[in-house]
Amino acid sequence: MKKSIKAALMSGLIFPGTGQIHLKRFRRGIVIMLLALSGISAIVWMIAVRALAVLENIERLLNQSDMVVMSNHSLLSSSGHESTYYNILVLFIVCCWLFSIIDAYRIGEKEDLSAQTNKVR
Numbered sequence: 001m002k003k004s005i006k007a008a009l010m011s012g013l014i015f016p017g018t019g020q021i022h023l024k025r026f027r028r029g030i031v032i033m034l035l036a037l038s039g040i041s042a043i044v045w046m047i048a049v050r051a052l053a054v055l056e057n058i059e060r061l062l063n064q065s066d067m068v069v070m071s072n073h074s075l076l077s078s079s080g081h082e083s084t085y086y087n088i089l090v091l092f093i094v095c096c097w098l099f100s101i102i103d104a105y106r107i108g109e110k111e112d113l114s115a116q117t118n119k120v121r
Contacts, residue, residue: 002112003023003108003112004104004105004106004107004108004111004112005105006022007020007022007023007104008101008102010104011097011103012100012101015033015036016033016036016100016101017031017032017033018033019104019105019107020100020103020107022104023111032096032103036093036097039089039090039096043089043090046082046085046089
């Protein structure tokens with residue numbers, strides 16, 4: 001399998017930046033990984049904070065933790081501006097992932113071409 005295809009598949013199917021690391025572009029791969037992980041971490045943090053706030057509010061209001069009441073309250077208490085942040089973060093992660101795939105393919109293609117020219121000589 002060509003390096004370009006293998007690296008693009010690794011970046012696309014495993015995690016952004018793994019294709020670059022496979023191609024020995026360690027610094028670039030780690031930066032892409034950290035960017036994607038920061039976006040994922042921010043989403044997880046926002047979800048955890050929101051879930052804890054909803055649980056505290058339900059406990060305070062009802063002094064019980066009934067799952068049906070909690071799910072109804074959490075659906076009613078979701079706000080619009082938070083969903084905008086989620087959408088921006090998801091778009092950021094998708095852009096990192098797409099950049100990683102395209103970049104890994106491009107770097108691999110250069111290495112494939114240089115390997116072909118070395119074989120011809």
